[in-house]
Amino acid sequence: MHIDESTVKRAVHTIQMLAVDAVEKANSGHPGAPMGLASITFEIFTRHLRYDPKDPSWPDRDRFVLSAGHASMLLYSLLHLAGYDLSLDELKRFRQLGSRTPGHPEVHLTPGVEVTTGPLGQGISTAVGMAAALKMMEARFAGKGDVATARVFGIASDGDLMEGVSAEASSLAGHLGLSNLVFFYDDNRITIDGKTDLAFSEDVGKRYESYGWFVQSIDGHDHAQIRAALDAAVAEPRRPSLIVARTTIGYGSPGKANSAKAHGEPLGAKEVEATKKAIGWPTEPTFLVPDDVRAIFTTRQAEGQKAHETWKQAMRDLEQKDAEAAALYRRLVARDVPENLFDELVKAAPRKDAATRQHAGVIEQRAAALVPSLVGGSADLNPSTKTYIEGSPAIQKGAFDGRNIHFGVREHAMGAFVNGLALAGGFIPFGSTFLVFADYMRPAIRMAALSELHSVFVFTHDSVFLGEDGPTHQPIEHLWSLRLIPNVDVVRPADSLECAAAWAHALLRRSGPTALALTRQKVPELPRPEGFDPKVMLRGGYVLADSTTNPPAVVIIATGSEVGLAMEAKKILEAEGDRVRVVSMPCLEQFQRQDQAYREEVLPPGTPRVVIEAGVTAPWRALVGERGLVIGRDDFGASAPDKDLAKAFGFTADVVAGKIRVMRRA
Structure with a gap:
């Protein structure tokens, strides 16, 4: 599509001024970056990006990721012009309650937004995972159309590339040779504090060259240079691309261009008027979109719809030529999980004493056989996390048909990469490491929860009982630090059957991320009462062993490795004539979703409650009440074998029974 330069200039001014007018109307936002990046994004959207705004979820569309999420009005302006369901009225409601134009882009809220961005570094890091997912899909259907x-x-902005997560992800992208990934670096040399050289003086281009990226440097306002760089980047067959674009923040503003003042505050009415006059733009009406500019995007929309139709024909051809491949494509895109998944995983559960990481590893193999979308890896910890999918290779440069991913020692990047796999579609991804290192991943886990992503995080070595590695590796607050993130389900299974339920929950839950917490140490296979229905485990909490005579006089609630301890304490107390119920609570969040009648059936109101979990105690007090008892740890553990730690910390049946006895007499 040829566009004369005067029309290109008008289109760029339209993008700029829509952003300026929206920020001014909201009296809040970041006008400078959209003003500086309008030329670059115009060229991306009108020359290379394949999209169909009438079907934003078209699986083979190109993705655009604004890692510099503070420049959200740039993206909203483009999405409006491109024909997505984002009206001019929504632009006028920028940053207002209930609008589809929040301060930073949110993938589940606004059509055309591919990634929730804002925390710097997360966008480009998630994009690396997206690019890998698209390569993995391409490899599965190579030669089939x-x-x-x-x-x-x-x-990406200066801030994105200062954050460490982007360094980890970019290093991995270069290692994998993700040639379908093209990023611009907005080198405007301005941050909130002032000029970037206050704290940032490295040569970003050389750094990315060392990662294995194809790097070009351009003037980010010169359309000929932008086009040439984009063409070269798209044609690069072996490496991801970084285009270092020297831009001016607040480009076109006479009083605030190239200053920190243009970054995070409105230009102000006088400066808006001065800017519009300086670039030859009408001061009224605001939110102006000239007809010839809208026509550019209408034409581009038609081109995108044509590309979409071409893809549909390719899918029809695939159906005729290779029905099996077409069926696999549909299963991957749907992230299909068989209806009998849970039953099959229960059958695969080893009924023996073992660490739950071992049980979960065995069950994962059966899950992988049933769910072709399941892919993932570890942060250099496969021998410990037991998560390597057998019978499949790991992805590597030039070979993306595997299901395993070696993330290296990069937990920060792994979390974002997993989210990118989930966002790209086609896969249910997992990443695995020790629970204590969830701290490194917390921003990505939070983004997964906010974005309602089907991401799975497998954490092993889930308590002080990992033993000799000591306090640096022994998680104390981590189970609750994850539970406190809204929309994260934390599942801590107690034995092989609960591991089957844990994997089923993670694979079936599509509305947010699931974190599995698994033991390093061996735990007993728990006895179940006659007629036990395994499906009750999917309710998050259930009666594992009831009192010999009802009603129970005390309820012991436990998770994971402490459930076996609760069962032993129950034996001691019942031998003394007490009436004890043991409730296993593998997933508190799921239990709290159950109806009140079920919750009260499991935890009778007024019955004294005890919680046993080898971690921080304070949050559990909301469940046990003032007269209840929480047995846990509120320090950082110690370095010793797990059995010595259990004895030293009072996690033995006789000590637990004694504490319950004292509570009952109080």
Whole structure:
């Protein structure tokens, strides 16, 4: 599509001024970056990005990721012009309650937004995972037609590339040779505090060259240079691309261009008027979109719809030529999970004493056989996390048909990469490491929860009972630090059957991320009463062993490795004539979703409650009440074998029974 330069200039001014007017109307926002990046994004959207705004979820569309999420009005302006369901009225409601134009882009809220961005570094790091997912889809259907050809374009800011997570992810992207990933670096040399050289003086281009990226440097306002760089980046067959674009923040503003004042505050009415006059733009009406500019995007929309139709024909051809491959494509895109998954995983559960990481590893193999979408890896810990999918290779440069991913010692990047796999579609991804290192992943886990992503995080070595590695590796607050993130389900299974339920929960839950917490140490296989229905485990909490005579006089609630301890304490107390119920609570969040009648059936109101979990105690007090008892740890543990720690810390049946006895007499 040829566009004369005067129309290009008007289109760029339209993008700029829509952003300026929206920020001014809201009296809040970041006008400078959209003003500086309008030329780059215009070229991306009108020359290379394949999209169909009438079907934003078209699987083979190209993705655009605005990692610099503070420049959200840039993206909203483009999405409006491109024809997505984002009206001019929504632009006028920027940053207002209930609008589809929040301060930072949110993937589940606004059509055309591919990634929730804002925390710097997360966007480009998630984009790396998206690009890998698209490569993995491409590899599965290579030679079968052009059904998986999508690419990822994006823009990152100084702040994105200062954050460590982007360094980890970019290093991995270069190692994998993600040639379908093209990012611009907005080198405007301005941050909130002032000029970037206050704290940032490295050569970003050389750094990315060392990662294995194809690096170009351009003037980010010169359309000829932008086009040439984009063409070269798209044609690069072996490496991801970084285009270092020297731009001016607040470009076109006479009084605030190239200053920190243009970054995070409105220009102000006088400066808006001065800017519009300086670039030859009408001061009224605001939110102006000239007809010839809208026509550019209408034409581009038609081109995108044509590309979409071409893809549909390719899918029809695939159906005729290779029905099995077409069926696999549909299963992957749907992230299909068989209806009998839970039953099959229960059958696969080893009924023996073992660490739950071992049980979960065995069950994961059966899950992988049933769910072709399941992919993932570990942060250099496969021998410990037991998560390597057998019978499949790991992805590597030039070979993306595997189901395993070696993340290296990069927990920060792994979390974002997993989210990118989930966002790209086609896969249910997991990443695994020790629970204590969830701290490194917390921003990505929070983003997964906010974005309602089907991400799975497998954490092993889940308590002080990992033993000799000591306090640096012994998680104390981590179970609750994850539970406190809204929309994260934390599942801590107690034995092989609960591990089956844990994996089933993680694979069936599509509305947010699931974290599995698994033991290093061996735990007993728990006895179940006659007629036990395994499906009750999927309710998050259930009666594992009831009192010999009802009603119970005390309820012991436990999770994971402490459930076996609760059962032993029950034996001691019942031998003394007490009436004790043991409730296993593998997933508190799921239990709290149950109806009140079920919750009260499991935890009778007024019956004294005890919680046993080898971690911080304070949050559990809301469940046990003032007269209840919480047995846990509120320090950082110690370095010793797990059995010595259990004895030293009072996690033995006789000590637990004694504490319950004292509570009952109080």
